[in-house]
Amino acid sequence: MGKLVFVGLGLRGLGGIPLEGLEKARGADRVFLELYTSPMADFSPEKLEKLLGKPVTLLRRVDLEDEGGRKVLEAAGGGCAVFMVPGDPLIATTHVDLKLRALKAGVKVEVVHAASIYSAAPSISGLQIYKFGKTVTIPFPSSGYTPETPYEVLRENLSRGLHTLILLDYDAEKGRWMTVKEGLQYLLSVEEKRGEGAARPERLALGLAGVGGPDVEIRGGAMGRLAKADFKLKPQTIIVPGSLHFVEAEALKVLAGVSAEELNLESPG
Amino acid sequence: MGKLVFVGLGLRGLGGIPLEGLEKARGADRVFLELYTSPMADFSPEKLEKLLGKPVTLLRRVDLEDEGGRKVLEAAGGGCAVFMVPGDPLIATTHVDLKLRALKAGVKVEVVHAASIYSAAPSISGLQIYKFGKTVTIPFPSSGYTPETPYEVLRENLSRGLHTLILLDYDAEKGRWMTVKEGLQYLLSVEEKRGEGAARPERLALGLAGVGGPDVEIRGGAMGRLAKADFKLKPQTIIVPGSLHFVEAEALKVLAGVSAEELNLESPG
Numbered sequence: 001m002g003k004l005v006f007v008g009l010g011l012r013g014l015g016g017i018p019l020e021g022l023e024k025a026r027g028a029d030r031v032f033l034e035l036y037t038s039p040m041a042d043f044s045p046e047k048l049e050k051l052l053g054k055p056v057t058l059l060r061r062v063d064l065e066d067e068g069g070r071k072v073l074e075a076a077g078g079g080c081a082v083f084m085v086p087g088d089p090l091i092a093t094t095h096v097d098l099k100l101r102a103l104k105a106g107v108k109v110e111v112v113h114a115a116s117i118y119s120a121a122p123s124i125s126g127l128q129i130y131k132f133g134k135t136v137t138i139p140f141p142s143s144g145y146t147p148e149t150p151y152e153v154l155r156e157n158l159s160r161g162l163h164t165l166i167l168l169d170y171d172a173e174k175g176r177w178m179t180v181k182e183g184l185q186y187l188l189s190v191e192e193k194r195g196e197g198a199a200r201p202e203r204l205a206l207g208l209a210g211v212g213g214p215d216v217e218i219r220g221g222a223m224g225r226l227a228k229a230d231f232k233l234k235p236q237t238i239i240v241p242g243s244l245h246f247v248e249a250e251a252l253k254v255l256a257g258v259s260a261e262e263l264n265l266e267s268p269g
Numbered sequence: 270m271g272k273l274v275f276v277g278l279g280l281r282g283l284g285g286i287p288l289e290g291l292e293k294a295r296g297a298d299r300v301f302l303e304l305y306t307s308p309m310a311d312f313s314p315e316k317l318e319k320l321l322g323k324p325v326t327l328l329r330r331v332d333l334e335d336e337g338g339r340k341v342l343e344a345a346g347g348g349c350a351v352f353m354v355p356g357d358p359l360i361a362t363t364h365v366d367l368k369l370r371a372l373k374a375g376v377k378v379e380v381v382h383a384a385s386i387y388s389a390a391p392s393i394s395g396l397q398i399y400k401f402g403k404t405v406t407i408p409f410p411s412s413g414y415t416p417e418t419p420y421e422v423l424r425e426n427l428s429r430g431l432h433t434l435i436l437l438d439y440d441a442e443k444g445r446w447m448t449v450k451e452g453l454q455y456l457l458s459v460e461e462k463r464g465e466g467a468a469r470p471e472r473l474a475l476g477l478a479g480v481g482g483p484d485v486e487i488r489g490g491a492m493g494r495l496a497k498a499d500f501k502l503k504p505q506t507i508i509v510p511g512s513l514h515f516v517e518a519e520a521l522k523v524l525a526g527v528s529a530e531e532l533n534l535e536s537p538g
Binding site for chain 2: 008010011013014015016017018019020021022023087088089090091093096097099100103104110111112113114115116118119120122123124126128129130131132133134135136137156160162211212214216247250251254255
């Protein structure tokens with residue numbers, strides 16, 4: 001029976017690869033890689049090939065979405081294929097789809113989990129992960145159309161006192177990463193239009209940059225002010241806190257430089 | 270300046286340790302370890318010492334909570350200390366507390382992220398991670414008192430059509446892991462008392478066991494039926510789906526053996 005192993009690469013560089021993932025990739029008949037579902041800083045296929053000591057086949061979006069990962073399934077059908085992906089595998093629908101195809105074809109599937117922005121950003125922010133509500137991504141506006149879903153998700157989480165993890169779009173083709181500044185400007189612009197209070201300029205927000213690296217920038221403050229700040233590192237992420245426990249408030253002071261005044265700026269809802 | 274590096278161990282065994290974490294631990298002056306905040310299957314301090322080629326100091330709850338991690342801070346103040354922890358670091362409040370103490374003492378802090386059940390369980394379930402609401406843990410009842418918060422969180426998520434990740438308690442002192450069966454029986458018993466519909470016996474639920482290992486058990490079905498099923502592997506986790514996209518429904522059929530009939534069993538809310 002053939003085998004397909006999904007291996008997560010973690011957040012950046014080669015250092016996030018789990019020991020088991022390295023071992024499985026070194027022992028595989030074929031190694032595939034995709035880099036379009038999520039941003040990876042300090043990473044290149046060449047560096048990975050050097051670490052593994054073997055060639056790696058880089059797959060494009062078209063290989064997975066239009067061709068259904070045919071190359072991967074063929075390799076997995078006749079031996080052991082490893083498919084290395086950014087972050088934790090199977091968060092992207094395209095990975096789930098490939099897994100289902102493999103199972104239907106009688107291929108055994110294993111998963112080597114790795115670090116994901118879904119736990120890394122909440123945990124490093126000093127906020128409590130079980131107080132986060134639904135997550136949302138702000139997409140780059142396409143042809144002038146700006147969806148308001150991210151604003152609505154934020155409003156709903158705030159009404160329950162929950163924190164919101166707001167991921168920022170990554171355009172793999174253009175190599176373009178959305179910044180905290182762009183994300184906040186989007187939220188403030190929807191607020192101006194709808195006036196429902198979720199993204200008032202005085203609402204507390206956090207910007208995170210370079211999560212997963214040795215130096216992480218975390219800065220918090222009123223949205224209106226933070227929307228003018230420049231973060232250097234990539235990728236960037238926004239967190240909008242809901243109700244704060246005093247332990248969380250203390251953590252935000254120390255970790256994100258939030259002043260006592262700013263902590264009192266706003267109440268959720 | 271001293272340095273403290275938090276290194277995540279991932280989900281189980283030694284294979285979840287990120288390459289960077291291994292490197293930092295091998296290069297550190299002192300390595301500390303805790304195993305009480307989260308369950309780790311197939312893991313022992315002795316195996317870790319063998320991998321690192323150096324001694325590891327195992328910390329108990331009392332070392333961190335009562336003594337504030339004094340030993341770790343002392344070691345970090347005078348060199349480089351690595352603190353290895355289950356899952357992704359800083360999800361446990363006790364880690365955040367130690368990080369704040371270190372920063373206040375002028376110690377540089379770095380974090381090596383690793384796999385966490387917070388992303389691994391949702392992603393491997395075939396459900397879409399951005400459709401999960403607030404997470405909750407079902408605790409072992411203490412002195413007969415059973416909190417109803419997990420039920421309330423589930424009800425609230427369902428009313429918004431969101432999925433719920435329900436973590437199950439782990440008693441590190443007794444080495445006891447809560448099972449899917451126990452967790453579901455708890456939910457069904459609160460339903461019987463409150464009758465608000467969140468945990469009706471016919472509501473669809475998923476049980477997951479052994480997430481992070483080579484063989485993962487995922488089974489879905491009506492809560493009443495699933496509450497009688499035995500899962501072999503550890504740790505175990507419950508997911509209660511909210512509204513299902515057809516891609517998610519298809520994934521549950523293949524991955525969790527949910528029948529077409531069961532998929533239509535219930536509507537959220």
